[in-house]
Amino acid sequence: MDILLVASAFNSLSQRLYAELSDVGHRVDVVLASHGPEAVRDAVREARPELVVAPMLKTALPEDVWQERTCLIVHPGPPGDRGPSSLDWAISEEAPQWGVTVLQAEGAMDAGDVWADGSFPVAPVGKSDLYRSEVSDAATAAVLLAVRRFAEGSFKPKPQSDPAIQVVWRDVVRQPKRRIDWENDSTATVLRKLRGADSQPGVLDEVCGREVFLHGGHPEDVLRGDPGEFLATRSGAVCRATRDGAVWIPELRPRKSSGDPAPFRRPAAAVLAGFPAPPGTRGLPSSSERPHWLPEIAAPLSLAPGRTTWTDIRYRQHGDVGFLTFSFPGGAMSTNHCRRMLAAYRYALTRPTSVLVLGGARDFFSNGIHLNVIEASSDPAGESWSNLNAMNDLVEAVLRTTDRLVVAALGGNAAAGGVMLALAADEVWCRTGAVLNPHYRRMGLFGSEYWTYSLPRRVGAETAERLTTEALPLSAATAQRLGLVDRLVPVPAQQFTSEVERLSADVAADPHLTRRITAKATARHADELQRPLAEYRRDELTRMRAVFFDPRAPYHALRSAFVRKQPSGSSNPLATGGAC
DSSP: OEEEEEESSOOHHHHHHHHHHHHTTOEEEEEEGGGOHHHHHHHHHHHOOSEEEEEEOSSOOOHHHHHHSOEEEEESSOTTEESTTHHHHHHHTTOSEEEEEEEEOOSSTTOSOEEEEEEEEOOSSOHHHHIIIIIHHHHHHHHHHHHHHHHHSOOOOBOTTSTTOOOEEOOOOOHHHHOOOTTTOOHHHHHHHHHTTTTTTOEEEEETTEEEEEEOOEEESSOOOSTTOEEEEETTEEEEEOSSSEEEEOEEEEOOOTTSOOOOOEEHHHHHHTSOOOTTOOOSOOOSSSOTTSOBOOOOSSOOTTOOOOOSEEEEEETTEEEEEEOOGGGOBOHHHHHHHHHHHHHHHTSOOSEEEEEEEESOOBOSBOHHHHHHSSOHHHHHHHHHHHHHHHHHHHHTOOSSEEEEEEESOEETHHHHHHHTSSEEEEETTOEEEOOOGGGTOOOOTTHHHHHHHHHOHHHHHHHHHHOOOEEHHHHHHHTSOSEEEOSOGGGHHHHHHHHHHHHHTOTTHHHHHHHHHHHHHHHHHHSOHHHHHHHHHHHHHHHHTOTTSHHHHHHHHHHTTOOOSOSOGGGGTOOO
């Protein structure tokens, strides 16, 4: 069928539905509702779709559109649930199970007939992780079922007046309900509030006399202090005491001031460094990355058994397999992230293992360089250059590893340089719900991270050219068919880590593994003789440098619009390479 996706943003779910509906043979187009109702009407007139599917909407569909043709709305709540903050309530109320409903658009919000639904367990993670994982799995299955039912023509959707459906209206969760009472809220309550707003809208709070939004939260098991007191920094996050413990907060976003550009999320320690220090505090000299009045308390790469403190990079070892896991907010890797990852990778290479797994955690693998940190820099061009070179150093280290088998295990989405980081490994394993964007086009960039070496060697020069110029999201299944992915891991997000451990143990036990490692080293040597990696890097960076240091290059405006979540370009994201 001809299907039109209408979405306020071409987000993770919209991209996955585009990819998976295309995989089963439908002709899919996309229009961004954020460009206004007339853009939606124009797209409907031009595409003349047989079916409209709205995966994520912040505004209502134009009435004339849903009256003229069937429009299916994806609502992240069970049948009968209504309101704009469904997932927020599920996390706030600690619901063990939640649901997704595909319903027909009509005048009343979320009140249409039900075409399909599904349920999922509510994992103890942030809302955005839950949305990209469990919600995405359930929503994709429900949409594919609803589309199949529509195509067959005999299914009658269930009205919500059905006695079996309990209708519950849940109002928008506003900041007064989200606000943290640092004197009285327990650590569990604080984490629940932070996780329910981790990506959007954040939790409004006051820090050093400034209003900021707190984004994300992780428990701390040792540090303690007076409730609300800031205790330490770690890897860009800040630790803050609660009534009965402490939490790590990875990102902060200043509240918008009248006339100022829209602020955006940044590493919490860097934001705090720009605020006045509390009265009476003393400490190290100020830096642009962390406040001088807080100690930086690093976590060891390998945690002792029973420790639960937060760290964004961790190494562990099971027998002959090493696991280097990492998790960065939004999948973005700053210069600092990349340098710490490289140090951790070099440490992992000193360990006596024959298999090294990169990743293996749920949610994002990597989306490449950190555009938010770059945008906040006093020298965005220089920071772009530093960040890209640090990313290249990490990718090169993986490419040059010849004494063991390296596996990239993608529990979630990857894009741009993050895909190329994965392709530097010998094998790429991918959870079936992941979406890959192996291109740089949406930022107006040629790209680097040795993609001109690693991408063609996997898919061929012609397919590599098509992937980077068409710039379309790929499902995990299509990525495997093209050769980007070696193994699909068809498990729920919560089971991905344990399944990767099981599979990697099998690889380590393979009697042919030593022969594979020897063949890999031989192939790398032959490739180096044919064309050194340094030449790939030089040619890629020459093109990237020309863009970074050209103030008129589209990259700078595209980056600014992206980090501030402002619309840019066409109302059809497929025409400009998509969006994150």
